[in-house]
Amino acid sequence: MKHLDTTAPDFETRFAALLDEARETTARVDAAVAGIIADVRARGDAALVDLTARFDAWTPRDASALRVSAEEIEAADARIPPDRRAALNMAAERIEAFHRAQLPADLEMKDAAGLTLGMRWGALDAVGIYVPGGKAAYPSSVLMNAIPARAAGVGRIAMCVPTPGGELNPLVLAAARRAGVTEVYRLGGAQAVAAMAWGTASIAPVDRIVGPGNAYVAEAKRQVFGRVGIDSIAGPSEVVVIADAGNDPRHVAVDLLAQAEHDESAQSILVTPDAALAAAVAAAVEEELRSLPRAAIAAESWRRHGAIVLVRDLDEAAALTNRLAPEHLQLMVEQPRALLAQIRHAGAAFLGRFCPEAVGDYVAGPNHVLPTGRTARFASGLSVFDFLKRTTWVEADAAALAAVGPAAVVLGEAEGLTAHARSVALRLGG
Amino acid sequence: MKHLDTTAPDFETRFAALLDEARETTARVDAAVAGIIADVRARGDAALVDLTARFDAWTPRDASALRVSAEEIEAADARIPPDRRAALNMAAERIEAFHRAQLPADLEMKDAAGLTLGMRWGALDAVGIYVPGGKAAYPSSVLMNAIPARAAGVGRIAMCVPTPGGELNPLVLAAARRAGVTEVYRLGGAQAVAAMAWGTASIAPVDRIVGPGNAYVAEAKRQVFGRVGIDSIAGPSEVVVIADAGNDPRHVAVDLLAQAEHDESAQSILVTPDAALAAAVAAAVEEELRSLPRAAIAAESWRRHGAIVLVRDLDEAAALTNRLAPEHLQLMVEQPRALLAQIRHAGAAFLGRFCPEAVGDYVAGPNHVLPTGRTARFASGLSVFDFLKRTTWVEADAAALAAVGPAAVVLGEAEGLTAHARSVALRLGG
Structure with missing residues (x-):
């Protein structure tokens, strides 16, 4: 597990490395x-x-x-x-x-x-x-x-x-x-x-x-x-937990491990402005690992890909999260809605101290098939939109064609597509 | 150009061949x-x-x-x-x-x-x-x-x-x-x-x-x-024109050529219940080709990929169109809205006798970047949705977690994901 601190001189280098970290090995088949x-x-x-x-x-x-x-x-x-x-x-x-x-x-x-x-x-x-x-x-x-x-x-x-x-x-x-x-x-x-x-x-x-x-x-x-x-090809799963001092460290630790237990390539990142919480969570992770059935997998994920990022404040937490564009994001803070308003890129967000990601994995209602590996910058979770498509349509009579058709004729001719232009001009009596 | 007739005994074989026709040769680069x-x-x-x-x-x-x-x-x-x-x-x-x-x-x-x-x-x-x-x-x-x-x-x-x-x-x-x-x-x-x-x-x-x-x-x-x-990789462009007897054959012919002039791989298909219109359009295409600047391209497209399909009625026209799932669809019929209601698969539709596709290519408003090659079965034209993504979110307090959390615990344990279950159970006091 990596410790990062935004006040450290090498922070940008180390955070950029975290962003670029390849967690997946693709077999050539x-x-x-x-x-x-x-x-x-x-x-x-x-x-x-x-x-x-x-x-x-x-x-x-x-x-x-x-x-x-x-x-x-x-x-x-x-x-x-x-x-x-x-x-x-x-x-x-x-x-x-x-x-x-x-x-x-x-x-x-x-x-x-x-x-x-x-x-x-x-x-x-x-x-x-x-x-x-x-x-x-x-x-x-x-x-x-x-x-x-x-x-x-x-x-x-x-x-x-x-x-x-x-x-x-x-x-x-x-x-x-x-x-x-x-x-x-x-x-x-x-x-x-x-x-x-x-x-x-x-x-x-x-x-x-x-x-x-x-x-x-x-x-x-x-x-x-x-x-x-x-659908898009899913990569290894990840979570970012933004947590303030008002949390039970055990809750945060188990949430991080819930992600880590998926597989060794999973990634769990805690972002917090509170150094005491950071230390307590790190200790609680080790404690929880002792009794977890999938401890071998979770420990390997946490060791290889886990991170705790100490930030100056929640604004900085939001800015870093937007660069990570995580699949899952827990906002365990006093005012989660205000923090959500600062988040531009995340697949799914879980607000409050009583809303672990597992609720969303199973029963909340929104989909748990979500964009991984920073693709939340441009991709979305599975939804009804994946099973719908659109047909656009235009209806025009002679008067409507007379209003917009001449512009189509000009553009068709400008592009050298004469039949395009003529299909309109002919109907305009041209 | 192929002539197909739904009453001919070999119609299904020939229509299936039209559906499977590969119009694109992909270079290996x-x-x-x-x-x-x-x-x-x-x-x-x-x-x-x-x-x-x-x-x-x-x-x-x-x-x-x-x-x-x-x-x-x-x-x-x-x-x-x-x-x-x-x-x-x-x-x-x-x-x-x-x-x-x-x-x-x-x-x-x-x-x-x-x-x-x-x-x-x-x-x-x-x-x-x-x-x-x-x-x-x-x-x-x-x-x-x-x-x-x-x-x-x-x-x-x-x-x-x-x-x-x-x-x-x-x-x-x-x-x-x-x-x-x-x-x-x-x-x-x-x-x-x-x-x-x-x-x-x-x-x-x-x-x-x-x-x-x-x-x-x-x-x-x-x-x-x-x-x-x-975005999706566009293939060669295509149009299906459904036209009844009440059309000027020259209008239909130029609309077919407007598609054909794009490139030799483009495809223009007329579907009509009227044999006289079919014959008149075929003749008008040849006539129009004489004066078209891009006649060489359009003629080659029409010869290789063009088709006129004679149908029993407009219901049959709609059914065949749904199998073709065309990029562009012109409905040059008396009641175009009623016909549109029967169309399940098309990228964009143009309704009426005064609404050639070229209006949509340039000035109507809907997008002209559309799904080609039968992909309108599952894909849509370019839109604001291509430049938006969604974040779903869930907010829960202790009471809400108490209502749905136990089910998440059961499912997490059933899937062998113990930390998932524990992240909920711990907050429920378990």
């Missing part, structure tokens, strides 16, 4: 993925069966065995303990309510020239959700990826999840059911992405693919981009 | 582009000077010569003939008004559990606009790319345009001035994209790069994606 995609395009279902046998340690008897039946999904749901079912239900309802509130309005305006201009939002016809398999199969991710699609009005939501050795987490199926997923396939890797993008006899193609995955899945999404839409 | 980007990252301004000398046939005396001064921009503007200045002004004002109307509202909601949830839109700090040089330097594209950024509230808008042999279109500079571009550089190709993404001593980095370009520019945008945001 381009050629392997291109081969898998070509195989799925050429051989369809037969390729899916073969690739599943090769990579997932089970052999589907045929392509129909890839589909998880409605009965299997119901049976899995029935096995969920009541407290988990209640928690899933609360999460699904709250996520749905927030994402429905995001739904934008259409636009229609008639202007002085007599043209009517409009913009209409429409849902995608079909989307694919990729869900990692095995231990990384998180039901909360199923909710966060699929519910915005349903709220947007997408009719067909296909989900692919690898089942290494046949293992499939029943909570994932229960989440899929609550999230409105219409089809579930036991299928993973680049072959799942290829099947969703290009379609096979048993899996109809979709228009957009979202969801996290390993290096093969990420590369496959890159390669099918253009054929279908994709 | 990956390695060359990677080399250019590495050079710009390593040598900064010196690389920009060398690469410009190599590719653009002029040698900047140093990096400061890349910047177009405010005086040069004003001088170029002063040389614009009055009719073109008036047309540019009208276009800029109308585009700005429409894009300002797109600006979305923030969201804030307090729920029954006592949490306050919000979503806040914010502008990007800085964006880069790439503008192709030479003859393809279109002032309308400058307006369409830069004005949405200004309407969104972006403070810094840098524009790069190559000046092969020193040539720079004064209309492009005049458009940049009206669009709120804050910096103009005589710089093109992958080196311009690299400079905007990574920054050099003389060009500060931006957060997102938009605008069309050749294969090198497109590949460079792909390679810097993640470091900065990019």
Whole structure:
């Protein structure tokens, strides 16, 4: 873990290094993925069966065995303990309510020239959700990826999840059911992405693919981009906690570790104007690590990427945070709304001393799929906007065309696009 | 040009072939582009000077010569003939008004559990606009790319345009001035994209790069994606015209040619229930080609990619159009709004017999940067949304956490993320 102090002479150098720190090592799997995609395009279902046998340690008897039946999904749901079912239900309802509130309005305006201009939002016809398999199969991710699609009005939501050795987490199926997923396939890797993008006899193609995955899945999404839409490729997760003296150091410490326990590449940064809190949190992190089940991962993340930045005041904290543009931002200060007003770049913010990021990861309502690695400068979290697209439209009659058409003729001719100009001039009687 | 008829037995086969038709040949320039980007990252301004000398046939005396001064921009503007200045002004004002109307509202909601949830839109700090040089330097594209950024509230808008042999279109500079571009550089190709993404001593980095370009520019945008945001890579342009019997065939013919004159890869498709109109339009296209300055390009596009599809009725026209998901769609029918209601997938629609696409290309107001090649199934035209990002936020006090926190604890434990669960439980007194 690094200690930085904005009053130190080498602060700028060290902070710039923190900003540039590469936390991700990308495996080069381009050629392997291109081969898998070509195989799925050429051989369809037969390729899916073969690739599943090769990579997932089970052999589907045929392509129909890839589909998880409605009965299997119901049976899995029935096995969920009541407290988990209640928690899933609360999460699904709250996520749905927030994402429905995001739904934008259409636009229609008639202007002085007599043209009517409009913009209409429409849902995608079909989307694919990729869900990692095995231990990384998180039901909360199923909710966060699929519910915005349903709220947007997408009719067909296909989900692919690898089942290494046949293992499939029943909570994932229960989440899929609550999230409105219409089809579930036991299928993973680049072959799942290829099947969703290009379609096979048993899996109809979709228009957009979202969801996290390993290096093969990420590369496959890159390669099918253009054929279908994709979400951005997520990097390792991160949190910035801005905390003043009025906090319990243990709370801050566990919040930092909640980020660090994701994986060794995760990053947790405390920014505080209070040197005593900084010291107390550093000690509390070590204390908490003693009892944390995922201590090995969290300790490695904290050691390699963690940082405590001592600042002069909260204005300075906000300025540094804008340079970090973190995925998650906790504002554990007396006046969190005033501090939020100074933040320009963050994926999601959590305000107050009783609002740890984990609330947002599971049940608050806003999405937990967020821009990582400083991309919050230009990118946003997953939302209904990922599953909607816009059609703009213009309506003009002869009078409206007479008002604006001559300018179009001038510009068309200026650009040397004579047919453009003529398409207007002809209607103006020219 | 292909003639298709939905009543013909081979219609489905031929329409499917039309859908799958590849109109683009992509040059493989990956390695060359990677080399250019590495050079710009390593040598900064010196690389920009060398690469410009190599590719653009002029040698900047140093990096400061890349910047177009405010005086040069004003001088170029002063040389614009009055009719073109008036047309540019009208276009800029109308585009700005429409894009300002797109600006979305923030969201804030307090729920029954006592949490306050919000979503806040914010502008990007800085964006880069790439503008192709030479003859393809279109002032309308400058307006369409830069004005949405200004309407969104972006403070810094840098524009790069190559000046092969020193040539720079004064209309492009005049458009940049009206669009709120804050910096103009005589710089093109992958080196311009690299400079905007990574920054050099003389060009500060931006957060997102938009605008069309050749294969090198497109590949460079792909390679810097993640470091900065990019817009989608545009393919060849296309139009579908749905026209009933009540149209002047010459109008339809020129509209089809306005698309075809862009380049040989453009595609123009007429869909009509009227065989007589189909025949008359086909004849009128040949007639119009005789006098069109860009006839060679337009004829080649029409011959290779053009199509006339005879349909039973307008319902069928709408269904086929949804499969084509065209970039541009003209609805030259008696009741265009009713037909628009049946269209799910199109980048931009033009309603009525007096609304040729060229009106939208220049002066109507909506953007002319639109999804091509069937990507309107999932993608949208350029808009203020390309220059905004969202921060979601959650505010909770102890009572709100008590209402939703236990569910977060259950889900955190179910996912094996103990520190997540503990960050909530600790605050609940657990």
